Amino acid sequence: MTQYWLMKSEPEEYGWHDLVRDGEGVWDGVRNAQASNNLKAMREGDLALFYHSRTGLEVVGIMRVSAAAFPDPRDETGRWVAVKVQPVDPLKRPVSLKAIKANPKLADMAILRQSRLSVAGVTCDEWKEILRLAGNAE
Template sequence: MNYWLIKSEPNTYSWDDFVKLKRDHWDGVRNYQARNNMQAMKKGDLALFYHSVNEKSVVGIAEVVKEFYPDPTTDDDRWVVVDVVPKEKLKKPVTLAQIKEDKRLENMVLVKNSRLSVQPVRKEEFDIVVGMGS
């Protein structure tokens, strides 16, 4: 199993919006590195759901339920989506500031490249962040 972090602007698409839908495709990614990460996602992988912009915090856990396929929001075949479902809301959000303060997370992609919208997370990092949100 692999672990990921997926970002969304909460005023555009929040965790609560995601939960209401129960399942959705993760679309709109227009960055090659993020796209490549989506192409590496496998069914059953888990992803930290991150509210970007003003909130800058991990708020939940999503599960990949369908591997990549063409993004239905564009005719450009370079872009893909994966299907995800909400698995669990964290009891408390884990802020970017908290993540940056934790020495165990200093090499996390979120700390090194905070702008990347879909990024890999090491299992130990995933477990630490989830623990911080418990």
């Protein structure tokens, strides 16, 4: 069964367009225990929302986990992990943080409860609702 996630990045740092350009990206640099546990729980084939933090404040795309957790190549301590992701589809209409907050179905999302969590789980219902708002629902 597919699990759903939301992953944050500042667009200036590494944005959706960078991932599209690269075709595949290594999601490294996560240095938070809770976020790291989420990375470890990911399996190949899981789906994730790409969220632009700080200067974007919106969900912009859908990606697929293409490799489960492995040691973060940029981490010398060996404590942290990274995953690989591939872009699947851009959202037809990006879903803003404001829209998420305003939607009762999304009011319990992990990123609202803990805004600093950079890798968070998304429930199946939340996933469907966001894709519906984005116009990407099948």
